[in-house]
Amino acid sequence: MHVLVIGAAGMVGRKLVERLAAEEGLLGVGVSRLSLVDIVEPPVPAAFTEIATPMAMDLSAPGSAEKLAAARPDIVFHLAAIVSGEAEADFEKGYRVNLDGTRALFEAIRLEGQTEPYRPRVVFASSIAVFGAPFPDRIGDEFFATPLTSYGTQKAIAELLLSDYSRRGFFDGVGLRLPTICIRPGKPNKAASGFFSNILREPLAGQEAVLPVEEDVRHWFASPRAAVGFFIHAATLDLSRVGPRRNLTMPGLSALVGEQIAALKRVAGEKAVKLIRHEPDPTIRAIVAGWPTNFDARRAEGLGFAAENSFDDIIRIHIEDELGGAI
Amino acid sequence: MHVLVIGAAGMVGRKLVERLAAEEGLLGVGVSRLSLVDIVEPPVPAAFTEIATPMAMDLSAPGSAEKLAAARPDIVFHLAAIVSGEAEADFEKGYRVNLDGTRALFEAIRLEGQTEPYRPRVVFASSIAVFGAPFPDRIGDEFFATPLTSYGTQKAIAELLLSDYSRRGFFDGVGLRLPTICIRPGKPNKAASGFFSNILREPLAGQEAVLPVEEDVRHWFASPRAAVGFFIHAATLDLSRVGPRRNLTMPGLSALVGEQIAALKRVAGEKAVKLIRHEPDPTIRAIVAGWPTNFDARRAEGLGFAAENSFDDIIRIHIEDELGGAI
Numbered sequence: 001m002h003v004l005v006i007g008a009a010g011m012v013g014r015k016l017v018e019r020l021a022a023e024e025g026l027l028g029v030g031v032s033r034l035s036l037v038d039i040v041e042p043p044v045p046a047a048f049t050e051i052a053t054p055m056a057m058d059l060s061a062p063g064s065a066e067k068l069a070a071a072r073p074d075i076v077f078h079l080a081a082i083v084s085g086e087a088e089a090d091f092e093k094g095y096r097v098n099l100d101g102t103r104a105l106f107e108a109i110r111l112e113g114q115t116e117p118y119r120p121r122v123v124f125a126s127s128i129a130v131f132g133a134p135f136p137d138r139i140g141d142e143f144f145a146t147p148l149t150s151y152g153t154q155k156a157i158a159e160l161l162l163s164d165y166s167r168r169g170f171f172d173g174v175g176l177r178l179p180t181i182c183i184r185p186g187k188p189n190k191a192a193s194g195f196f197s198n199i200l201r202e203p204l205a206g207q208e209a210v211l212p213v214e215e216d217v218r219h220w221f222a223s224p225r226a227a228v229g230f231f232i233h234a235a236t237l238d239l240s241r242v243g244p245r246r247n248l249t250m251p252g253l254s255a256l257v258g259e260q261i262a263a264l265k266r267v268a269g270e271k272a273v274k275l276i277r278h279e280p281d282p283t284i285r286a287i288v289a290g291w292p293t294n295f296d297a298r299r300a301e302g303l304g305f306a307a308e309n310s311f312d313d314i315i316r317i318h319i320e321d322e323l324g325g326a327i
Numbered sequence: 328m329h330v331l332v333i334g335a336a337g338m339v340g341r342k343l344v345e346r347l348a349a350e351e352g353l354l355g356v357g358v359s360r361l362s363l364v365d366i367v368e369p370p371v372p373a374a375f376t377e378i379a380t381p382m383a384m385d386l387s388a389p390g391s392a393e394k395l396a397a398a399r400p401d402i403v404f405h406l407a408a409i410v411s412g413e414a415e416a417d418f419e420k421g422y423r424v425n426l427d428g429t430r431a432l433f434e435a436i437r438l439e440g441q442t443e444p445y446r447p448r449v450v451f452a453s454s455i456a457v458f459g460a461p462f463p464d465r466i467g468d469e470f471f472a473t474p475l476t477s478y479g480t481q482k483a484i485a486e487l488l489l490s491d492y493s494r495r496g497f498f499d500g501v502g503l504r505l506p507t508i509c510i511r512p513g514k515p516n517k518a519a520s521g522f523f524s525n526i527l528r529e530p531l532a533g534q535e536a537v538l539p540v541e542e543d544v545r546h547w548f549a550s551p552r553a554a555v556g557f558f559i560h561a562a563t564l565d566l567s568r569v570g571p572r573r574n575l576t577m578p579g580l581s582a583l584v585g586e587q588i589a590a591l592k593r594v595a596g597e598k599a600v601k602l603i604r605h606e607p608d609p610t611i612r613a614i615v616a617g618w619p620t621n622f623d624a625r626r627a628e629g630l631g632f633a634a635e636n637s638f639d640d641i642i643r644i645h646i647e648d649e650l651g652g653a654i
Contacts, residue, residue, distance in 0.1 A: 091495065132571065132572075142470060142471050143469060143471060144469050144470060144471045144472065145471065145472070145487070146490065146571065146572045147487070147490075147491070148494065148571060150491055150495070153487050153488070153490070153491040156487050157484050157487050157488070160472075160474070160480050160483050160484050160487075161480070161484070163473065163474075163480070164474070164477055164480040167475065168418065168477070244459065244473065244475060245459075245473045
C-alpha cells in the first residue's frame with residue numbers, strides 16, 4: 001500500500017508517520033511505499049528509509065498536486081495548513097494554501113481518475129474552528145458552521161469540497177474536526193491556545209509557565225496520541241457507515257483550566273502546580289471566549305473514534321510519549 | 328446610487344430591475360446608475376434607458392469581475408448561477424461559474440478597496456439546496472449545510488466566503504437562501520422542480536399540466552414577487568442587526584401539492600383542476616424526496632423579510648403580475 005502524508009513535518013504528521021513505522025500493518029496491510037510532503041523536507045523514521053520519499057513542496061504551487069496524484073497513493077492524509085493566526089494575518093496566503101492548495105489536491109485526484117479508474121481514501125484534517133460563537137452548551141453533530149476566522153472558513157470550505165468530491169465518486173473522503181491538541185510537545189509558542197499545553201508541559205519539565213486566563217475557562221481537548229488514532233481509524237473505516245455527511249467532529253475531553261491544574265497536581269504534585277504563574281491577559285481571554293467549549297460528538301463515537309476521558313490520562317500520555325515514562 | 332445586478336436576464340433578476348424602475352426611491356435614494364450583467368445582454372426597462380448599461384459578460388472570465396468592481400457600484404445584487412441540473416451534469420462548468428465566478432467578484436471588490444476605501448453592499452442569491460436530507464420536520468436557523476448536489480455545495484461555499492469577506496470588512500454582504508419560486512412564469516421546463524409551477528400556471532392559462540408525484544409531497548415556496556422583496560429588503564437592511572452570521576434562510580410557505588391544487592380550485596374552479604394530469608414519475612419522486620420541506624425561518628422573519636401565507640395569495644400574485652389581473 002502506498003501512503004501519502006501531506007503535512008508530514010508538522011507535529012501530528014510526524015507522529016502519524018512514526019506510528020505507521022512502529023506498528024507494521026496498522027492499515028490492515030503493510031505500507032510498501034510512503035510519500036512524505038511538507039513545505040520543509042519531512043523527517044523519515046529509520047524503519048522507513050527504504051520505502052519513504054520525503055519531499056519539500058508547496059501544495060498550492062502549480063504542478064505540485066498533479067505530481068502527488070500521478071503517483072496514485074492508496075491513502076492520502078492531508079494535514080498541511082497555514083495555522084489560524086497566520087491565515088488571519090495574511091489573508092491571501094491563507095486562502096492560497098488552505099483553500100487553493102486543498103482544492104488543487106482534490107482536483108488532481110479527480111483528473112488522475114479520468115485516464116484510469118482511481119479512487120483513493122482521503123483523510124483530511126479539519127478543525128473545530130469551523131464553528132463560531134455563540135454556541136449551545138454542547139455542540140451537536142448537526143450544528144451549523146459559521147466560522148469567525150479565515151482559517152475556519154477555509155477548513156469549512158474544504159469540508160464541503162471533500163463531501164462533494166466523495167459523493168461524485170472522485171475519491172473516498174473523510175474530514176476530521178480535531179479538538180485542541182494537548183499536551184503539544186516542544187517549546188511554548190505564541191498561539192493564543194498555547195497556554196493550554198504550556199501550563200502542563202512546562203511544570204512537568206520543572207519550568208515556569210504563564211496562565212493568561214481564569215481557571216473557569218472551558219475548552220475541548222485530545223492528546224496527540226488520540227489525534228494520530230483518529231487518522232489511522234479514518235484510513236480504514238468502512239465509509240458506507242458514514243454516508244454522505246463526511247465531516248465528523250472528533251471526540252474529545254471538555255475540561256476547565258482548573259481541572260487541568262487539578263490533574264497536574266494529582267500526577268506531578270503541588271510543586272508542579274506552583275510553577276504556574278497567573279498573568280491575566282484580556283486579549284487572550286477575549287479570543288478564547290469565542291472558542292467552542294464542549295461537543296456531543298456522538299456520530300464519531302458511534303463510528304469507533306475515541307479520545308481520552310480525563311486529564312490525568314492526557315498528562316500520563318505526555319509522560320509516556322515525550323518524557324520517557326518518568327518525570 | 329449606482330446599482331449592479333449580475334444575473335439581470337434571469338427571471339428574478341429581470342423582475343428586480345423592473346421593480347426598481349417601477350418604484351423610484353425603493354432603495355432609500357434614487358438609482359442614478361444601473362449596471363445590468365448576464366451571460367446574454369439583459370433587457371433594460373423603458374424608465375432606465377438613460378442610466379442603464381446592459382452588458383453580456385461571463386463573470387468567471389478573466390477581467391470580468393475586475394471591470395465590474397472598478398465601476399464601484401454601491402449595491403451589488405449577485406444572482407447569476409448555473410442551475411442545479413446543469414451544475415450536476417457539467418462538474419467543471421458549475422464550479423467555474425458558481426464558485427470561481429462568485430469568488431472572482433468578491434476578490435475584485437476586496438482588491439478595489441485596497442487603492443481607495445470601498446465597501447459596497449453585496450446581496451447574494453443562495454438556495455435551500457445548501458441543505459441535504461435527512462432533515463428535521465422543520466429546519467431551524469442553526470441546522471448544518473450538507474448539500475447533496477454540486478450546485479448546493481457551490482452555494483454553501485459562496486455563503487462561507489461572503490461571511491468571511493464581510494467579517495474582514497471587504498464588503499457588507501448578506502446571503503439569501505431562496506425557497507422554490509412559484510409560480511414561475513414562462514413555459515414548462517424540464518427542471519425536476521418544474522411541476523410545482525406547471526400544475527398551477529398551465530391550468531390558469533387553460534392548458535394541461537403533468538403532475539409526476541403524489542399529492543402528499545410537501546415543499547417550500549415563495550412567489551417571484553416575494554423573492555424580489557427579499558432582495559430589496561436585504562439591500563437596505565441594517566446589517567448591524569444581522570451580526571456575523573450573514574446567510575439567512577428566507578421565509579416561505581410550506582405546502583403539500585394537494586394544498587396547491589385546493590388553492591387552484593378555490594381561485595380558478597374545478598375546470599382548472601381537471602387540467603392536471605397525474606403521471607407518476609418515480610425518478611422525479613426520488614429526487615424530490617431529498618429536498619427540504621419546511622423551515623423555521625425565524626431569524627429572517629425577525630429581520631423583516633416576508634413571504635406569502637397561503638397558496639391562494641401565491642396564485643393571485645401570479646394573476647396580477649403575469650396575467651393582467653384576470654383569468
